[in-house]
Amino acid sequence: MSVQVKEKKITVSTLLKKKAEKEKITMLTAYDCSTARYFDEAGIDTILVGDSLGMVILGYESTHNVSMEEMKIFTSAVCRGAKRAFVVADMPFLSYQTTVEDAVKNAGALIQSGASAVKLEGATDLILSVIKRLTETGIPVVGHLGFTPQYLNVLGGYKVQGKSYENTLTMLEQAKKLEAAGAFAVVLEMVPEESAEFITKQLKIPTIGIGAGKYCDGQVLVCDDILGKFSEFKPKFARRYANFQEEIMQAAQKYISDVKTAAFPDAAESFHLNEEEMKKLESYK
Ligand code: KIV
Numbered sequence: 001m002s003v004q005v006k007e008k009k010i011t012v013s014t015l016l017k018k019k020a021e022k023e024k025i026t027m028l029t030a031y032d033c034s035t036a037r038y039f040d041e042a043g044i045d046t047i048l049v050g051d052s053l054g055m056v057i058l059g060y061e062s063t064h065n066v067s068m069e070e071m072k073i074f075t076s077a078v079c080r081g082a083k084r085a086f087v088v089a090d091m092p093f094l095s096y097q098t099t100v101e102d103a104v105k106n107a108g109a110l111i112q113s114g115a116s117a118v119k120l121e122g123a124t125d126l127i128l129s130v131i132k133r134l135t136e137t138g139i140p141v142v143g144h145l146g147f148t149p150q151y152l153n154v155l156g157g158y159k160v161q162g163k164s165y166e167n168t169l170t171m172l173e174q175a176k177k178l179e180a181a182g183a184f185a186v187v188l189e190m191v192p193e194e195s196a197e198f199i200t201k202q203l204k205i206p207t208i209g210i211g212a213g214k215y216c217d218g219q220v221l222v223c224d225d226i227l228g229k230f231s232e233f234k235p236k237f238a239r240r241y242a243n244f245q246e247e248i249m250q251a252a253q254k255y256i257s258d259v260k261t262a263a264f265p266d267a268a269e270s271f272h273l274n275e276e277e278m279k280k281l282e283s284y285k
Contacts, residue, residue: 010045010086012117012140012184018045018217019206025185025218027088027208028226031057031074035223036081046208047082048119048220049075051090051149055232056224063149066092068106072113079114088142089115093150096120096130103130107139117141119187121148123174128181135182143178145171146212147190158235160190160211168195172202179205187220188212190237211237 008014018025026043029050030036036047053074054066075089089110096103107118117140120127131141146161155161162171175186185206188196193213200207200216209216224230225238231245258264273281 007043007084009084012086015045015086015185015206015218019204025206025208027218027220029053029220029222029224030078030081031223033077033081036078036085036087037083038081039223040082040085044085045218046086046088046220047078049078049087049089049115050119050222051092052222054092056222056230062152064093064152066090068092068095068109071095072109075110075113075115086117087115088117088119089113091118091120097126100126100129100133104133104137104139107134107141108137111139117184119144121145121150123177128177131178131181131183141183142208143175143183143186144189145174145178145186145191146188146196149189158190160192162191162195168192168198171195172199175199175203175207179203185218188216211235 015025025045027046027048028039028044029048029052030039031049031053039047049071051063051066051071053070054060054063057074058066058070060066071089071092075087079087091103091106091110095106103120110118118134119142120130121144123143123145131143134141147155147159152158162168171188171191175188178186183205185208186203187208187210188199189210189212191199191209191212193215196207196209196212197215206217208218208220210220221238222230224244225235226241227244228240228242228246229244229248234240255264
């Protein structure tokens, strides 16, 4: 009799253990059930329902327009597909920057949608209080430093952060405050490799890099970037593993041509009457 060994569900402890054992953590974004299922079955550790969905799925110009309602819908879709991977949901703009109470209510709604943790950006005093309260409430939190898309207008564009010794020390200080407040991991986005390595070495919690070099404890990329599906722009750090844009267009063009030439559908793709019913139809005058 063959015994199927099911891989254990990834938890916060699994991720912390990976850092301790110097095993890299893998994270990809996903926004729908089937993609989440494929990533889960492929063996990804963590799936981020990023508010990047505003740009790559909903066609907004930035992440600022993403609402709690949208995040809840996409989070529950992803959670229906991810059985083993640890799902983190992004808290959208203004869902946690007003009061600690708002943040608890909104983070709680994402957990009730199926996520195992939430991610939020920055390290202001309010954000630190939010992280502390969420952790006390039983909601694991991932921080996000470096280029933080919700601060796009203050940062003045998609720019690498922490480019000097002083800025790196400031980011380290922020990361340590996130860790002390209870965050169990921190995303470092668009940070020089050397700065990210320095910060990674000083923290007990794992760093997950995106455009932050190879020394982070883990890596995250946006799924539409790795699949070659998002074509508005290609960040320098986003490696493409497939060309879905081309494949989707080729499939659509072939379909259009098959429909126009009546090559689709064929007999096997159609439903048919049995002979008796056919004869009746044929004798209809
Ligand atoms: O929203 C997102 O996809 C993110 C990643 C870029 C880390 O926050």
